[in-house]
Amino acid sequence: xxxLAALSASLAQVVVPTIEEAEADEFPTDGEVTAQEEDRRxxxxxxxxxxxxxxxxxxxxxxxxxxxxxxxxxxxxxxxVSWDKSLCIGATYDIxxxxxTHQIVDRPGQQTPIIGRYYVQPQWVFDCVNARLxxxxxxxxxxxxLPPHLSPFVSENEGDYIPPEKLKLLALxxxxxxxxxxxxxxxxxxxxxxxxxNEGDGGKKVRPSAWPS
Numbered sequence: 001x002x003x004l005a006a007l008s009a010s011l012a013q014v015v016v017p018t019i020e021e022a023e024a025d026e027f028p029t030d031g032e033v034t035a036q037e038e039d040r041r042x043x044x045x046x047x048x049x050x051x052x053x054x055x056x057x058x059x060x061x062x063x064x065x066x067x068x069x070x071x072x073x074x075x076x077x078x079x080x081v082s083w084d085k086s087l088c089i090g091a092t093y094d095i096x097x098x099x100x101t102h103q104i105v106d107r108p109g110q111q112t113p114i115i116g117r118y119y120v121q122p123q124w125v126f127d128c129v130n131a132r133l134x135x136x137x138x139x140x141x142x143x144x145x146l147p148p149h150l151s152p153f154v155s156e157n158e159g160d161y162i163p164p165e166k167l168k169l170l171a172l173x174x175x176x177x178x179x180x181x182x183x184x185x186x187x188x189x190x191x192x193x194x195x196x197x198n199e200g201d202g203g204k205k206v207r208p209s210a211w212p213s
Contacts, residue, residue, distance in 0.1 A: 050132045054079025060095055062105045063087055065122045070104060073125055108142035121146060131169055 055078035061067050067083055074081040085091035095103075095111075102118045104125065105111075113119060124140035127147075139147050148165055168178040 050129075051077060053077040053128060053132070053134065057101045058093075058097070058099050059125075060093075060097070060100045060103045062103065062107075062110070064106045065104050070122060070125055073129060077129060102137075105142050131172070133172060135172065 054074055057074075057079045059070075059074050059079055059081040061070055061081060061083040063084060067088065071081045071083075080092070082091045082093045082097075085094065093100075098116070100114075100117050102120055102124075103114075104122055105119050106121060118137045119142050120137050120140040121142060121144075123146050124135065124137060127140075128135050138144075171178045
């Protein structure tokens with residue numbers, strides 16, 4: 001009886017939604033549903049495109065780079081990869097292969113460059129995957145200071161500060177030339193300098209005095 005009474009008391013505490021509460025539930029409008037479906041479609045398209053990110057590219061890994069991680073990532077996104085066969089089994093071509101497009105190195109000046117291929121640091125591979133596009137290689141050449149890491153899981157809201165590196169990446173993702181951003185920044189700086197000069201003169205332009213005769 002005690003157990004039954006306790007159970008009855010517990011059931012009595014359960015709140016049953018009223019009809020008014022049920023009617024108060026909000027459902028997305030047709031426009032919101034369409035926007036959500038469009039976002040899902042774009043995301044699926046981006047994921048399918050990312051699976052072929054390195055398709056058609058042929059990589060060679062130098063001894064000093066993290067071979068297992070790089071090989072896994074490159075193959076996962078459609079690329080071909082190999083390394084020195086004396087280092088580990090599984091190599092499918094050697095460093096002299098003329099079809100190699102990218103050689104991953106972490107120590108500059110170790111070998112004579114071969115014309116027709118890019119020499120990049122390992123971070124280029126990881127950053128390309130995070131950005132979902134093939135980034136310009138110039139910032140990843142051996143010996144070059146690498147760009148700061150930008151987390152793909154951070155999204156800025158309107159009005160938030162966005163670092164220049166993120167603005168450049170967003171421009172690349174939109175298919176725009178990041179150089180245009182630099183020109184806009186320079187123009188903004190020039191306008192700010194002009195405003196400061198005008199404020200220093202009391203907001204009035206001062207005419208230069210004539211040279212004494």
